[in-house]
Amino acid sequence: MLEIRDLHVEVEGKEILKGLNLTINKGEIHSIMGPNGSGKSTLAQVLAGRDSYEVTKGEILFRGKDLTELEPEERACEGIFLAFQYPIEIPGVANTYLLRESLNSIRKYNGLKPLKHVEFGKLAREKMNNLKMDDDLLKRSVNEGFSGGEKKRNEIFQMQILEPKLSILDETDSGLDIDALKVVSDGVTSMKSPERSFLIITHYQRLLNYIVPDYVHVLVDGKIVKSGDKELALELEEKGYGWIEEGVGA
């Protein structure tokens, strides 16, 4: 699904990722953990195609295609979804309107007919109920006046509608109370399938109590310095990042 080889990324002339390697196969859930400033969000932004992030070396292949050659919307249409750490507000644009345009744009790219309003409405309401979201959020402007929890749920809602092949969750758990955390993680687990992969970026272990990752990677100073299974996450929770950082001499 995704292959990252020796990835170097600069932001405003400063190198943030310094030779990152990562392979995610179909159906796998990977988690990336690491201290602040280690490059976790940079990785998410680079995969989604943010243009202020410059790939200086290395390659990213997504389903065999060179991702760096694609525009952000092409990446989305190819099946990459990023749940934003800080979802963006768009005043005056109804949540449902953006999402229908998105879905139909992705469908068009993949040679499918657009969904009719009625079909879309049905789909949207079904997914919203699963996420215990208020119908009202469909009509409201995208993320405007949403609480922190509502914004994060809205990201998961969009993910459920767009059904991406690779979902990247950038600290989706931060700022959520336990109930919301449960709803979000249920939203993710319900989508788990042999065809779909997840990359879950998190600062804390607690989300991983609900979403069990196949692999846990520790990112320190722009490189993955340790990989393991969910036990590694528990160890990190207990000991912090210090022992690993010392180990790599960071």
Added chain:
Amino acid sequence: MSIDFEKLAEQEYKYGFSTEVDQEIAPRGLNEDIIRLISSKKDEPEWLLDWRLKAYKHWLTMKEPDWAFIKYPKIDFNNISYYAEPSNNPKPESLDDIDPGIRETYDKLGIPLEEQKMLAGVAVDAVFDSVSVITTFKEKLAEDGVIFCSISEAVKEHPELIQKYLGYVVPQKDNFYAALNSAVFTDGSFVYIPKGVRCPMELSTYFRINAENTGQFERTLIVAEEGSHVSYLEGCTAPKRDENQLHAAVVELVAHKDATIKYSTIQNWYPGDSEGKGGIYNFVTKRGRCLGDNSRISWTQVETGSAITWKYPSCILEGDNSVGEFYSVALTNRKQQADTGTKMIHIGKNTTSNIVSKGISAGEGHNTYRGLVEIGKNAEKARNYTQCDSMLIGDKCGAHTFPYIEVKNSTAHMEHEASTSKIGEDQIFYCQQRGLSAEDAVSLIVNGFCKDVFKELPFEFAVEAEKLLSVSLEGSVG
């Protein structure tokens, strides 16, 4: 991601074609003889010629206003032709008499003049350069006593109404451009809604400038008698030409007791090219008098065209409980400049005004909101709400706001909200990550920004306005 705000691709102005018709064009220049020529072409009564000449004499003493936030080379008023009419039967009795070139023009613009092809429930007055070529559904409207015709025709058919109301709202000497218009106005629409009648159709006028080096000086007058209701819409386009062309209109609205006038504009005059060459200079005076108690005048405008826009549709709220509204979207792209806004003059008690202005600047465009809210000393418990938002796309454009508030009565209640936002790269990126192109993202975000204004437009036109805005924004991201 490849958002390049600096690169401004040349956007195609799809109404930029010109029409080959035999035309009679007055020699360039402005003097009493030209005014006499216009008046005699229109077969006008003596009083109207005198009225024009009086305006002209006063205009000669006036100076071009220079307070607006716009820059343009001085206009040579003697290098403009003030009258152009299609010479092939300018006063058609029926559609068949209209020059086929002109009919084709309106077809191309999406305004078929055959009644059966029209949008259901919309009557059209088609003004081509200086003359109205046809007004549709006149007979049907007449059944309800509604008069809808060109102003030239009204001068002949309804002289008592014209004599009473011409200059009733915008006096001849009001301002430089209004005085010029009063001297040389050619055609425009006249609407009269009798007492208690709710006009059964949307009325609209479609203005087309075609002739070269010619100014268009439209004059529109709408009178709504007690308890009546009318919704009127105007649209404007012009061919692409390298020279600037002047459009100086005057629109007067009169709302009697309990009457409502809703006036919508979709202005898409040729805006000039990316170098700022060509385009219409749009200097317009629009004003309404809410004469009677409980009367209401609502202006909605979507201004996407013109090289220069200078326009302040205003309301004078004389009747008690009268309401004035102004909803505006103004977009400047490339080198366009707009200085637009409104004046709300509160005179009667319990008068209310609402102002919602959305300015969008892209390319090297400059967009200015200029507004005056004046609460007179007898306007007890007057209320005003003003919302004035600016959006910037790219870093070479400008947004400017000049709100003036004068309150002479302490019971007034005023609210003013203003915001300036830059269309965020993060907003565009967010939409792109959801599968939309950068251009679709901008159009989505801008349409969202304008939603409060679009919802005031008649439904069919709201859809048009959204499309127009998307087209006008083309090239604002590369």
